[in-house]
Amino acid sequence: MFLSVVLLWFCVGFIVLQLKSRRPKNFPPGPPVLPLLGNTLQLSLENPLKDFERLRKSYGDVYSIFIGPKPAVIINGVKAIKEAMVTKASDFAGRPQDLFVNDVTKSKGKAGVILADYGSSWREHRRFALMTLRNFGLGKNSMEDRIHKEIKYTISTLEKSIDKTMSPQVMFHNAASNIICQVLFARRYEYDNALIKVIVQCFTENSKIANGPWAMLYDSFPLIRYLPLPFMKAFKNAETVENLVNEFIREHKKTRVPGDPRDFVDCYLDELEKRGDDGSSFSEDRICLYALDLHFAGTDTTSNTLLTGFLYLMNYPHVQERCQREIDQVLEGKDRVSFEDRHNMPYVQAVIHEIQRVSNTVPLSVFHCTTKDTELMGYSIPKGTMIIENLTSVLNEEGQWKFPHEFNPENFLDDKGEFVKPEAFMPFSAGPRVCLGEGLARMELFLIMVTLLRKFKFIWPEDAGEPDFTPVYGVTLSPKPYRMKVQLRTPQ
């Protein structure tokens, strides 16, 4: 009997030890890990940013946690992030392939670009997108023209609210979405278009699920993946959107003129024809997810930055007025602003960069993974380890900014009032996977902000109470919904 009990305990102990996730030798340190659960229960599933900050204080700039049974390394601060993303760029440029988001977007084998793993297929597709976006920037109907066309709609929405208050959420979301739709499908959608409403709703719901507790549980416990749990809704939404986009693509194939592309989809179809059977990774299957990737990556990010921007500009009226003075002076006699004008607007440039810094729109970047066994800050990290790049830790890092914890454009101005960009300005990340839409996003933010500030004055409504600057955590950070009062202004 005694022997049986000892044996039983021995077996239980052995099984628990086998289940316990262990840190490999010389792996970054971190909090104690529970069998199977890892550190999942120690993190706030609603918003882990505060937990990550707390863990950095205990374990340093490079530490590890376990999401269920899987280890992940969290990288904090300019020094460690630069070493990983820039110095050891290719070692850290992979993307995990076994997460909820991969399954929802069925990315294995036909990923667009965001979730594609590091390798020739990702490289070819990234190069193609950069080249196509650059070509759209040139000539007639350039990217600037497209953005200005869309701004006209934003202006007419605002004009309907002169001397009244309005909610800018839908307006900015639609502006960002339409600019990218123009690039992808050569068309825009009225703000109440039924089709765009379905797409936006599916995206919004999926962003919430992907960033919520159910996705974390899905990633942690593979056994629950086939159960009818709330994450199943995300698969349905993805299918709806995919069917809609496939319909656009079918339509494009019927109406296109080969060699005379109207938009990104036409460019891809031309490229497919050009390549024929050259064994490249270009395939018709990928257009849909590729287009969705760009739409998804370019919409919430830009619109949440604009929303945060106007929230601050209303509550720091002296900053808004100083921008307007500089804009009036530089654009005097000009019909509209061009992206080149930014070089003559150091203060506006500083304000837009400061807005991006405090917006911290993509706080944990997109998850990376190591492509081979490597080292970081003296620790060993095996191939295939998930890497979480904590951009928040850089955008408010003490020692990197004159005013790390307050909204202050002086963070981007030198003693002579010239615009300067500190190396810790990394809202687009860094290295080979740096945001592919950085150029487009910067152009959008500049042209939209300058045009609107030139024409309107934005006021925090008297009855709105104290502003709440704390953002809501999601795939992207967004400010809590607010209203703004709009007045027409005459440029001085």
Ligand code: HEM
């Ligand atoms: C203010 C606006 C934006 C911010 C803050 C932002 C930020 C980011 C960040 C942090 C990443 C992850 C980089 C990494 O994994 O290291 C990323 C990736 C990406 N972004 Fe953006 N983004 C913005 C706008 C856009 C726009 C307008 C587009 C559309 C063209 C876009 C397309 C992409 C794509 C395709 C990737 C994946 C790149 C790759 O994996 O190679 N982004 N972005």
